[in-house]
Amino acid sequence: MDHSSKRTVLLALLSVLLISGSQGGNILGVFPSLSPSHLIVQLAMANVLAENGHNVTVITALKPPVTYKNITVVQVPMSEEDHKQTSAIFAQFASQDNSNIFMTMYRSMGQMKFMMDKMRDVMKDQRVKDLYENKDNKFDLVMLGYFLNSYQLGIAHKFKAPVVIAASMPPMEIFNNVVGNPSASSFVPAMNMAVEKGQIMTFVQRVQNFLTNVATEVFFGFLENYNANTYKEVYGDDPNMPAFEELGKNVSLTFFSSHAISEGPIRPNVPAVIEVGGIQIKDKPNPLPKQLAEFLSNADNSAILLSLGSNVKSSHLKSDTNNKIFHVLSKLKQRIIWKWEDLDNTPGKSDNILYSKWLPQDDILAHPNITLFITHAGKGGITEAQYHGKPMLALPIFGDQHSNALKMVKDGFGLSLSLLTLEEQPFEESLTELLENPQYSEKVKTFSALYRDRPMSARQTVLYWSEYVMRHHGAPHLQSPLKQMNFIASHNLDVVALLVIVVIVFIYISKLTITAIIRKLKGKPESIDKIKKH
């Protein structure tokens, strides 16, 4: 058999497997995150299941940004007041320098508490409780969008259903407890450490990395304390619920929004780590809305997409910054699509600029005439641009965006500027460099080829492993023994301590013996007691 026919047979086998596996389960997605970018990734995972004949119900706080035909949405909407506060939080992030992860963590305690309070309110809402108080509801699988909400694993116990986690990030150390990954801080850089792929950290970097991991651990430890209390508050009235500490042990597997082979870091992952990076990207782009399609098809000198994401609205930025951006972009010969919410209040009109409130970002980036993406460096946007092989100019704002941008620049896919201190001249120079030097485009296209080359697509992977967990009733055989072990045992600290004691005792006894022998040889017999006094 030649290579391609082998591949065909394999694919055919695979699809038989996939089809025969779909018995149509009842699946509950619990996605109360206030971050639209997290929600998009989580819904994309759930949607794969809905499209393949499963009955999918999802709990959300936000209105899903896209309508999914086969998904029943139980939305617990936030009040107008809460929406304003969420918006204010993101605006505050946008106006401060968040490049220092420790300062950001410290300053964001209040904001995190607000978001965690809102997620708690969702879980306490009667619409959500109805799902498990109504005994006719049966779920075969619970998928939990996981970030700052570990107590929500409790809902799976209400249904006696296996639970999988949908994570919109890579398998970082903070997930070790639920997946059972070994700690790897000597060679896996934390998210704020920009270490080039394949490079070993220097001693200083390892010290930094170690301390970062410890600080993160302490920070998330605080948050777990909150989660433990919330667990009592939400489920405390039910004596059949397991202890809070036990919750993580029953997670069957975790879907991560990453692809280590192409993106790095190369690290040990247990089998319960399932990487589905790019899950939100369609295998085939949808046709663009007419206005956008026309704008791009007439782009004689190619086109640029500018979007600062779904959290930060353009109005959050200083108008001065917007004017500078406009002034530079309006002089370019390229066409620009600019994501802008308030169409009555734009920074200015120009023939080469099209403002639009809502943009099908993935479909636009797939368009061959787009040659540059100006982005806030959210994980989602970077992933899409990398998938479609488009160079980037990053203008990071908060959270993981600075490290995403740094990594992207190190990978050679583009450049990064501080949005807070943006000036016209460096902005213009960066654009010229990116539009005229082909090296960025070449590097990102090479990456794109690696990123797409997988035995199963991200969508097939989510489907296969979700059905696997249902077929094997939670697949307890997947569990890493590390999840059952405490810190001392998992690091063999007790064994090391024992060996150290044995060695010390051995050295001590040897010393006594040798001294005794020497004394004897010198012909001065002495009692053991006297030897001790020396």
Ligand SMILES: *[C@@H]1O[C@H](CO)[C@@H](O)[C@H](O)[C@H]1NC(C)=O
């Ligand atoms: C909805 O589910 C049906 C039946 O399982 C399936 O045939 C259809 O393709 C799904 N539609 C979408 C848009 O996912």
Ligand SMILES: *[C@@H]1O[C@H](CO)[C@@H](O)[C@H](O)[C@H]1NC(C)=O
């Ligand atoms: C689908 O799930 C919902 C729960 O949200 C349930 O009410 C409904 O009966 C289920 N449909 C089928 C066909 O099982």
Ligand SMILES: *[C@@H]1O[C@H](CO)[C@@H](O)[C@H](O)[C@H]1NC(C)=O
């Ligand atoms: C975990 O799941 C298994 C079966 O999947 C069940 O027997 C066990 O009680 C669960 N553990 C907890 C702590 O709920």
Ligand SMILES: *[C@@H]1O[C@H](CO)[C@@H](O)[C@H](O)[C@H]1NC(C)=O
């Ligand atoms: C890209 O732009 C060129 C030049 O305007 C045009 O001929 C071509 O049709 C465009 N491509 C698409 C897919 O619209």
